[in-house]
Amino acid sequence: MWRTTLRSLLSHKLRLALSGLSIVLGVAFVVGTLVFTDTMGRTFRDLFEVTSADVNVVAAAAFDAGGTNPGAAVDTTVPESVVAEISAVDGVAVAEGNVQTAGVYVLDRDGKVLSTGGAPGIGISWDVAESVNPSTMVQGRPPARQGELALDTGTIEKSGYALGDTVALLTTGPRVEATLVGVFRFGSTGATAGASLTAFDTATAQLLLGKPGQFSGISVAAVDGVSDTELKGRVATALGPDYAVTTQLEEADAQTAALEQELAFFNVFLLVFAGVALFVGTFIILNTFSMLVAQRSKELALLRALGAGRAQVTRSVLLEALVLGVFGATVGLAGGLGIAAALRALFSSFGLTLDGSLVLSGSTVGWAYVVGVLVTLLAAYLPARRASRTAPVAAMSDVVSGPERSLRRRTVLGTLLGVVGVVALVLSSLTEQGSTAASWVGLAALSLVVGAIALSPVLAVPFLRTAGAVLPAVWGRTGHLARENALRNPRRTAATASALMIGLALVSAFSIVGTSTNASIDQLVSQGLRADFVVSTAVSQPFTPEVAQRLREVEGVQTVMQHRFGSVQVDGQQAYLTAVTADALDQTVALDYLSGSTAGLQRDGLLVDEPTAQAHGWTAGDAVEVLLPNGQRLVLTVSGVFATNQVVGSLVVALDSYEAAGGPPLDQYVYVGLADGTDAHSARPALQAAVADYPIVTLKDQGEFTDELQGSVDQVLLLINAMLALSVLIAVLGIVNTLALAVIERTREIGLLRAVGMARGQMRRMIRLESVVISLYGATLGLVLGVVLGIALSRSLSGLGITVVSVPLGRLALFLALAGVIGVFAAVWPARRAARLQVLDAIATA
């Protein structure tokens, strides 16, 4: 049986290559994702392990503030005296306090911020004790006094600075200039994932942090013979509950986990594609094997007549599938390594450099084969069973394809899922709670998409009959034939269209969320913001309040509002508060008060938005306690309740109250309002000059501010459009496969058409129209799904600031047109094949 199997495989190279390609793509995405995740995990785990001390001590946070926004977290610090306490613990070889502060950016020779590609610019203190210092000095000497600094090797490479150069730095505080005295390598390889590291002597670093006599944390090295865990226990006992103590492993695990969580969306994204590719691949394989079996029904019947058992026939078909699956998985494995390498290159262009080789674990290889082989066997099983059922005599006659199976089961299943989806949608729109609404939308999305897949063969018939009516009207009999051909096997048409459907549903849903976000931003800024100018950094780094001070001194400036975010706990629940310059609030943000006013904010007042007030049962005059991560408690009086406002969020306190409680003295935004009669255009140069010394911040008018906010949304949309490109690739593959099979199936019809006078051009057009109509069907289903889900998703995200739901009709129309183009493109090769068939050969294929 082996030999017949192999021979049959080789004699259908082309068709198998097509089916194989889909398996290859699916497996490649799975493997690429796994390899990339492993590589990333290993790289960072290694890095974090090398760069953490045996035991690390930081001040315990009152609660886990989560998030990594440096502006939102209150820096917790450890007093210098703790170092001595730790040094006294038995088993401690060295304990050294260190300082680490974000927002220290190196300026290049032209005075521009050296790009870190989104990675932070970090200032550190140089550890004197080698056993706790993650870095090694490779050139020059460590910085010893104010006015000296050392840079990491990567930053030196990018900036071209040499020892002795004067390096300008941008900090959250004042701009600093210092002499480069040393170059150090961070960790064992110097890899910093794009971040720049600037080392100072401890005292200078403390000054930059703004807290003389305080450390960010303390690194502890154990003496030989004392394990990290043991030492951790001793240090923790000595220091008590005010400090968090971790071992090297725990630290590395925690940091790796945090990073992986941030990149998790990316893996989900890739796996969705693997799923789509495999899903489509299953159909392609199913199609191919159905065809092979149908074409070989005589051969199989002959085998049966010669005494081959049913099981043997099934097995011979499955054996082919197995060979194909193994082959596809192997090539996919190689392709997956390619994808992982490409991802690594992509990430390094964003500044997240992953060094070292790709990690191909045994489980990845296992998954590749499990997925590849399983999907192939699964898809080939039905045709194989059908093959074994062909009665020896029946197959000797001319009939090749059996009757179309009933679609009733699909109709029932699809309708049920559709009902579930609609109910979930209704529930989502009735739910106030954002996260609950979003999970209803998630359920709706899942059931609607699966329902649509189940129903699509059923829906294909009315769609092709109504929308397809254009074809005969415009292209006459050629168009008529194209439509009828698409209608012949609704299951196949639907399966072929499904790749486009899923791709377009995703892309159009996210496009709607994206444009809704942009429309909301537009509304927010134009209606909610009274200020004329906004000053902020592009990467939401906080900056020194000196900027606000300078702006206040500019002639024509009426109000300047500083704006900070803080992570706090209220009634045991985590919340964000914003701290603002109290007396500038009214002139900056249009707040709609339901009770109270801004007036009370000055004296430990708290302004809350309506939903928050309702949730906590607060009314004006109530006393509220707010817990900061550093353990400080703010007791505030509710002095006003306002309608939801996206600029200030749900809790507003005065800047003074927040700073007094230990909130970091760094601004996130500064809003500038001009005096009446001052023209924004003429005031601009003076404002620009005021912030010129702080290259990290930019001055934006309302329009520019809107553009900047929308820019980041557009970037995400771009990523999603890359998704479209991928699903298009898979969809094209599916359509090409289906059409190629159809052309083979209809060889005699094509011969007949050519004999009775259909020109090659008309033949090509017929195939092309069939292809286009299939693509448009998939696109239409996808767009309808995408619009419904996109609107539902946008509405469920109203709590996150999506207040306007906007459907980008132009873009959706473009997607539809694109689907048509895809159809034309996918038909090129099958159409050419059909047109080139020799009339006589085609007729003779009996």
Next chain:
Amino acid sequence: MTAAPLLVPPDLGPPAAPAAHGLGLTKVYGAGDTRVVALDHVDVSFPRGRFTAIMGPSGSGKSTLMHCMAGLDALTEGRAWIGDTELSGLNDKHLTALRRDQVGFVFQTFNLLPTLSALENITLPLDIAGRKPDQLWLDTVVDELGLRPRLAHRPGELSGGQQQRVACARALASRPAIIFADEPTGNLDRKSGSDVLAFLRRSVRDMGQTVVMVTHDPGAAAYADRVLFLADGRLVDEMAEPTAERVLERMKAFEAEQRETAVL
């Protein structure tokens, strides 16, 4: 049959010219050891308004002759004309147009597109050409073949005989210069077969069509006005006003001759 005088096929060139003719028709397949001469310098002419049958044993080249004359296959050597159009000078595009407009086909099996109704199949060549059918002519042909109640049915819903009659109607619908039928009754029972053959003969006698039919059935050949006998790629004999018995006799004689040659 009242409409018969109207039904003279148009555009056949000078009255004396045949509907199709070929000179020195030669078709060679393969090369070297596998070289097969399917047609060996055959001169043939199909007069207008006549029903010609081509007979011969398997491998005699009768199908090849038909394919080459109908523009379905290219000649290795020689020249073929339909009307006064020479086929060998035409590219695929013109050849396709010629088949569509000047030639009607009836094949042995698989004559119809399963996705089209009987009527749509009948008008297919006209539809492809973007021409309106001549309704009067179409009605005549449909009624003549008794297809009126079947026009809306798809081929899957028709019997084999009905399918072949639809194919005949399609071949006639565009009033071609010549109709080529390749074993049109090969897959039919006797009754259906004689219906189809009787119609082909009527289309020649009453409607003035020209029909060329390839067959190996002496009974079918008897419906023709004359029979051409092919053997080993050569035209070996011709018979006017054939009857089944005479054709059968002739064929037997050939086989005997061939056996003798084989023995020699």
